Amino acid sequence: MDEELSVRPATPADFTAICDLLGTVFHEEVFPDLEAEVYETERSLVADDRGTVVGHADAFTRDLTVPGAVVPAAHVSGVGVLPTHRRRGILTRLMHRQLREIAEAGREPLAVLWASETKIYPRFGYGPASNRLVLSIMNREVRLPAPPAAPTGHLRMGDPKELLADIGKVYEQLRPSRVGWASRDDRWWRYVLSDLKEKREGATQLRAVVHEGPGGPTGYALWRAKDQWTDHGPDSEVRVREVAAADPETYQALWRFLLGIDLTRRVNYSLGALDEPLQYLVDEPRRLAPRVSDGLWIRLVDLPAALAARRYLTDVDVVLEVTDPILEQNSGRWRLIGGPDGAVCTRTTEPADLVCSVTDLGAAYLGSASLSTLAAAGRVRQLTGNDPATAFRWHRQPSPTEVF
Numbered sequence: 001m002d003e004e005l006s007v008r009p010a011t012p013a014d015f016t017a018i019c020d021l022l023g024t025v026f027h028e029e030v031f032p033d034l035e036a037e038v039y040e041t042e043r044s045l046v047a048d049d050r051g052t053v054v055g056h057a058d059a060f061t062r063d064l065t066v067p068g069a070v071v072p073a074a075h076v077s078g079v080g081v082l083p084t085h086r087r088r089g090i091l092t093r094l095m096h097r098q099l100r101e102i103a104e105a106g107r108e109p110l111a112v113l114w115a116s117e118t119k120i121y122p123r124f125g126y127g128p129a130s131n132r133l134v135l136s137i138m139n140r141e142v143r144l145p146a147p148p149a150a151p152t153g154h155l156r157m158g159d160p161k162e163l164l165a166d167i168g169k170v171y172e173q174l175r176p177s178r179v180g181w182a183s184r185d186d187r188w189w190r191y192v193l194s195d196l197k198e199k200r201e202g203a204t205q206l207r208a209v210v211h212e213g214p215g216g217p218t219g220y221a222l223w224r225a226k227d228q229w230t231d232h233g234p235d236s237e238v239r240v241r242e243v244a245a246a247d248p249e250t251y252q253a254l255w256r257f258l259l260g261i262d263l264t265r266r267v268n269y270s271l272g273a274l275d276e277p278l279q280y281l282v283d284e285p286r287r288l289a290p291r292v293s294d295g296l297w298i299r300l301v302d303l304p305a306a307l308a309a310r311r312y313l314t315d316v317d318v319v320l321e322v323t324d325p326i327l328e329q330n331s332g333r334w335r336l337i338g339g340p341d342g343a344v345c346t347r348t349t350e351p352a353d354l355v356c357s358v359t360d361l362g363a364a365y366l367g368s369a370s371l372s373t374l375a376a377a378g379r380v381r382q383l384t385g386n387d388p389a390t391a392f393r394w395h396r397q398p399s400p401t402e403v404f
């Protein structure tokens with residue numbers, strides 16, 4: 001371990017160096033004014049090599065919707081180590097310290113992140129908790145059911161920032177029941193809707209469409225388009241950022257709109273849920289070209305609090321024997337008693353029904369990865385007939401709305 005190197009809390013004076021570091025490790029231009037919008041200095045850790053910032057990790061203070069509840073969760077982001085200092089254990093020091101600090105603060109039972117590479121985080125107890133569907137739709141080749149003869153709503157297009165009151169209202173109405181959604185205060189809405197030209201990758205500005213029902217807005221979509229022409233004529237692409245719908249009529253109306261934009265031949269959407277309803281609506285789902293990728297990674301920081309915070313699909317009364325080499329207080333046997341209305345989780349000396357690591361529980365936490373599947377893989381060991389796998393599932397798959 002480097003004697004000279006320290007891991008310490010960042011100060012405001014480190015901000016420029018942190019932005020430079022993130023630009024270097026992610027091979028992209030970083031816009032400090034934009035990052036400053038959501039950056040939380042007091043949660044930011046740096047690795048300091050004799051006055052030079054060589055590593056960084058931070059976390060955003062946000063809530064995450066989990067099965068049946070909304071839970072404070074450290075949204076970990078901005079992780080990087082300079083190429084001159086890689087593979088010397090700096091990330092390990094940053095992650096261990098960050099997890100210990102989150103645990104000691106006692107406010108957030110969970111940490112959540114998006115991984116740049118899937119090898120990095122399991123060793124720190126993060127499990128892959130929400131696979132997603134990446135859709136690349138040949139929109140001319142698929143048809144949705146015809147709209148109702150007398151639709152109850154209509155669509156209104158505009159600048160997302162001007163439609164924010166409606167968009168924000170829909171988001172807040174749906175958020176408590178949509179697993180994987182993160183809370184967005186005013187700063188986060190500014191960040192999400194910021195639309196720097198340099199980040200558009202040649203596409204248009206961000207556009208919004210709101211579905212207006214008799215009682216107010218019931219959904220919205222955010223998208224941009226990238227124009228292209230070939231010898232065959234128009235060949236443009238729609239890049240869908242978010243789709244939020246309170247009911248099936250709204251969902252269908254928004255997708256009918258997105259798939260029907262003139263001059264376009266493809267619609268790309270990278271945040272589809274594994275059970276995205278669109279797959280069951282179009283007349284030729286193969287033309288969606290769905291591809292599975294990973295999504296949110298979950299880390300149980302305060303295991304009993306995290307397990308008690310979510311709801312369970314069916315009644316469960318089970319003893320879990322858990323290993324957590326980093327946060328030892330999570331290791332041991334836990335009795336979880338819960339169901340659709342709530343849960344309690346307490347330490348126990350009773351014999352275990354199931355043996356697993358904290359990483360496996362992270363994977364199963366949002367109801368996406370099944371404990372049975374993890375058992376089939378040999379990661380989880382089911383010791384008795386008391387199998388909690390069904391209880392850990394949920395009605396719908398997680399569907400995060402953004403990569404933070």
Ligand SMILES: CC(=O)SCCNC(=O)CCNC(=O)[C@H](O)C(C)(C)COP(=O)(O)OP(=O)(O)OC[C@H]1O[C@@H](n2cnc3c(N)ncnc32)[C@H](O)[C@@H]1OP(=O)(O)O
Pocket residue numbers: 025026076077078079080081082085086087088089090091092093113114115116117119120
């Ligand atoms: C939430 C987010 O922000 S995700 C973004 C993560 N950041 C990036 O991908 C940016 C580019 N990459 C980097 O900055 C660095 O390579 C990091 C941060 C991923 C790793 O930092 P390092 O200080 O090199 O990691 P560290 O030395 O602590 O490695 C710990 C272990 O993880 C392994 N590891 C670390 N990164 C990777 C990787 N990208 N792929 C495979 N294994 C990795 C190491 O080999 C090591 O394993 P070992 O203990 O068996 O030898």
